[in-house]
Amino acid sequence: MTDHDGNGSSTVTPASNNADPATVFTALAEILYGGADASEVYSAICVAATLLVPGCDHASVMLRRNGEFVLVAASDDVAAAIDSHERHLGEGPCLDAIEEEVPQIEADLRNGSSWPALARAVVESTPVRGAMGFRLLIDERKVGALNLFSDTVGAFTSAAAADHASMLAAFASVTATAIGRGEDIDSLRSGLVSNREIGKAVGLVMAAQDLTADEAFDLLRRTSQQVNLKVADLARTVVENHSVGKDR
Numbered sequence: 001m002t003d004h005d006g007n008g009s010s011t012v013t014p015a016s017n018n019a020d021p022a023t024v025f026t027a028l029a030e031i032l033y034g035g036a037d038a039s040e041v042y043s044a045i046c047v048a049a050t051l052l053v054p055g056c057d058h059a060s061v062m063l064r065r066n067g068e069f070v071l072v073a074a075s076d077d078v079a080a081a082i083d084s085h086e087r088h089l090g091e092g093p094c095l096d097a098i099e100e101e102v103p104q105i106e107a108d109l110r111n112g113s114s115w116p117a118l119a120r121a122v123v124e125s126t127p128v129r130g131a132m133g134f135r136l137l138i139d140e141r142k143v144g145a146l147n148l149f150s151d152t153v154g155a156f157t158s159a160a161a162a163d164h165a166s167m168l169a170a171f172a173s174v175t176a177t178a179i180g181r182g183e184d185i186d187s188l189r190s191g192l193v194s195n196r197e198i199g200k201a202v203g204l205v206m207a208a209q210d211l212t213a214d215e216a217f218d219l220l221r222r223t224s225q226q227v228n229l230k231v232a233d234l235a236r237t238v239v240e241n242h243s244v245g246k247d248r
Contacts, residue, residue: 052167053165061136062094097133128151
């Protein structure tokens with residue numbers, strides 16, 4: 001349910017983007033298997049963010065190349081405009097996400113933002129009221145950010161928004177790593193196996209436990225911590241065990 005405030009923005013009860021993570025990652029994999037180039041892959045990740053991350057209306061990918069920040073993909077003109085503001089003003093969640101270890105999240109840019117100049121420009125010129133930035137890495141080097149924007153005040157306060165964004169940022173990091181090494185899309189596909197298996201495992205857990213996508217992913221994440229396994233390794237085990245069970 002969404003209500004509108006006097007400034008033309010939305011307030012929440014946040015509406016959830018209800019796309020199944022397994023479906024989204026399968027679609028991304030199909031784009032890769034179809035021979036898409038790097039720009040098409042980054043564009044697909046931006047679109048996937050608007051489908052997968054609760055409250056996300058716009059998304060972009062920014063990379064640092066030769067000391068400069070470059071927009072490589074955006075879901076729409078709004079996301080591209082905000083990244084342009086960030087580069088011009090030299091501040092914002094996307095730029096900070098590249099430098100800092102923790103995700104940058106502001107659910108209400110109107111209320112005491114850490115980036116006052118950017119917040120003012122965004123609120124005055126776009127419908128966006130919330131922003132998140134997640135760092136992308138190439139071989140453990142800070143290289144870029146997945147940038148997410150919401151027209152809804154408070155939408156990015158939910159745990160599901162951060163969890164799904166983190167999962168998508170991991171996928172984007174694999175993409176950035178392969179491209180940074182000069183690898184072609186065929187090489188990239190092999191590196192995406194674990195990410196695709198996370199999506200498959202989420203779908204299997206949803207079906208087996210009658211859980212929502214958010215609940216299934218949270219269960220995988222918590223279980224991985226308890227057994228001291230990476231989520232990708234646990235997901236692979238879930239998928240493999242399911243395949244063995246079907247063969248019996």
